[in-house]
Amino acid sequence: MRRVTPEAARGSPEYGQEGARRRPRTGPPTEDQQQPPGLLGVYRLLHDEPLWRALAPLIERLKGFAEGLEKPISNPISDFSGKPGRPS
Secondary structure, three states, rough: OOOOOOOHHOOOOOHHHHHHHHHOOOOOOOOOOOOHHHHHHHHHHOOOOOHHHHHHHHHHHHHHHHHHHHHOOOOOHHHOOOOOOOOO
């Protein structure tokens, strides 16, 4: 077995853990820090009409993309070029 020098071991997990131990712990969030939305925030997000209106075109494009993936094609390039390709 070879010997590991301190320079080579600097990236090891032990050094990361040591640095994490030296970092000061933070207490509970204060009033000015942003809180995660929780269940009420998720409920509001699901009922946000402007958001769904903005996402509707993207969702429709994704549906079309999924339909295109399901379509069987013998030669994919023939859909774009119109030329019959070599048989597979």
